[in-house]
Amino acid sequence: MAKVSVIGAGSWGTALAAVLQKNGNDVTVWSIIKEEVEMLSSKREHLDKLPGVKLSEKIVFTTDLESAVKGMDMLVLAVPSPFIRSTSKNMCPFVSEGQLIVNVAKGIEEDTLMPLPDIIKQEIPQAETAVLSGPSHAEEVGIGLPTTVVAGARKKEIAEYIQSLFMNQSFRVYTSPDMIGIELGAALKNVIALAAGMADGLGYGDNTKAALITRGIKEISRLAIAMGAKAETLSGLSGIGDLIVTCASKHSRNRRAGMLMGQGYSMDAAMKEVKMVVEGVYSAKAAMGLAKKYGVSMPIIEQVNAVLFEDYPVKDAVVNLMLRDKKTEHEDMLWEQE
Ligand SMILES: NC(=O)c1ccc[n+]([C@@H]2O[C@H](COP(=O)([O-])OP(=O)(O)OC[C@H]3O[C@@H](n4cnc5c(N)ncnc54)[C@H](O)[C@@H]3O)[C@@H](O)[C@H]2O)c1
Ligand SMILES: O=P(O)(O)OC[C@H](O)CO
Numbered sequence: 001m002a003k004v005s006v007i008g009a010g011s012w013g014t015a016l017a018a019v020l021q022k023n024g025n026d027v028t029v030w031s032i033i034k035e036e037v038e039m040l041s042s043k044r045e046h047l048d049k050l051p052g053v054k055l056s057e058k059i060v061f062t063t064d065l066e067s068a069v070k071g072m073d074m075l076v077l078a079v080p081s082p083f084i085r086s087t088s089k090n091m092c093p094f095v096s097e098g099q100l101i102v103n104v105a106k107g108i109e110e111d112t113l114m115p116l117p118d119i120i121k122q123e124i125p126q127a128e129t130a131v132l133s134g135p136s137h138a139e140e141v142g143i144g145l146p147t148t149v150v151a152g153a154r155k156k157e158i159a160e161y162i163q164s165l166f167m168n169q170s171f172r173v174y175t176s177p178d179m180i181g182i183e184l185g186a187a188l189k190n191v192i193a194l195a196a197g198m199a200d201g202l203g204y205g206d207n208t209k210a211a212l213i214t215r216g217i218k219e220i221s222r223l224a225i226a227m228g229a230k231a232e233t234l235s236g237l238s239g240i241g242d243l244i245v246t247c248a249s250k251h252s253r254n255r256r257a258g259m260l261m262g263q264g265y266s267m268d269a270a271m272k273e274v275k276m277v278v279e280g281v282y283s284a285k286a287a288m289g290l291a292k293k294y295g296v297s298m299p300i301i302e303q304v305n306a307v308l309f310e311d312y313p314v315k316d317a318v319v320n321l322m323l324r325d326k327k328t329e330h331e332d333m334l335w336e337q338e
Pocket of ligand 2: 106134136242245246252254255277279
């Protein structure tokens with residue numbers, strides 16, 4: 001099989017390393033945190049981030065980025081999105097011409113409004129970038145529950161190569177050429193998941209959740225399509241699929257943070273309580289910036305921003321959404337003419 005490194009040893013990096021190793025690949029995992037590498041090497045388990053998932057003795061754990069990058073057939077970039085730029089910068093000197101980097105993080109950079117593969121390409125121009133995304137919580141992938149994702153790349157052979165390294169009977173991988181659609185679906189669903197969590201925190205019901213998911217994918221699609229994504233991608237695994245899982249799952253950190261805010265926690269207090277990265281908070285501002293830049297309406301994401309950054313009461317944000325200007329459900333549908 002292949003020589004693969006997973007860059008980042010949080011819950012997702014650890015779960016993907018387990019998948020890749022089970023498939024027979026030689027797997028190295030890099031972390032910037034020395035104590036994390038020591039724990040993973042000695043205990044063969046991420047006791048904080050993915051307890052209960054035992055890792056093979058064959059996986060090598062290291063803090064040495066050079067040895068983790070050089071000579072690898074595939075690099076899986078699994079650090080949280082706020083660290084993608086700094087980690088890419090550090091990797092750059094060790095990456096060879098055309099070396100494959102698969103982004104599995106989900107986010108948009110707040111200052112530049114750039115999707116993550118664009119950041120990787122800016123920092124490591126010689127790399128070949130690709131993405132892997134979909135409805136996939138580490139806690140379930142780690143214990144082998146059936147999961148489906150999509151590998152996106154510029155070229156079919158590259159997407160199929162990624163598919164061949166990751167796929168097994170409990171981890172099904174599809175391929176797609178629509179990298180931008182996959183990336184935007186992945187990043188923006190986190191913001192809607194915050195809203196879904198807020199609704200749960202307020203004690204609202206299934207009707208509200210269904211409304212947020214359905215109208216949420218509508219506004220995600222509006223922006224993504226304006227940025228060059230294909231509509232089918234937004235109705236696929238990395239679009240509606242990931243939106244459903246993140247809005248509904250007990251494992252979702254974004255939904256949990258939203259739920260705490262619905263119960264009255266401030267954004268900072270909710271993020272502290274969740275302990276792990278809550279990327280919707282970073283992507284919310286970026287999404288608003290992109291909505292303005294591309295001239296599209298994103299009402300749910302606008303209200304999430306008001307709650308996060310203007311201390312706007314969650315209940316009032318819901319009323320704002322319910323009493324917005326009257327609309328037709330699908331703007332482009334034609335009526336019968338008189
Ligand atoms: N957890 C999931 O189920 C899941 C599933 C799909 C995608 N993802 C995505 O994968 C990415 C990573 O998520 P996660 O769940 O592993 O997060 P996490 O919070 O578990 O990961 C934190 C890890 O990032 C690394 N790290 C911390 N600070 C760093 C720094 N300054 N520079 C570089 N690395 C640093 C460390 O290894 C740390 O353990 C996110 O973008 C997330 O959206 C997560
Ligand atoms: O725990 P969350 O909310 O960051 O979601 C994790 C994954 O993106 C789900 O596919």
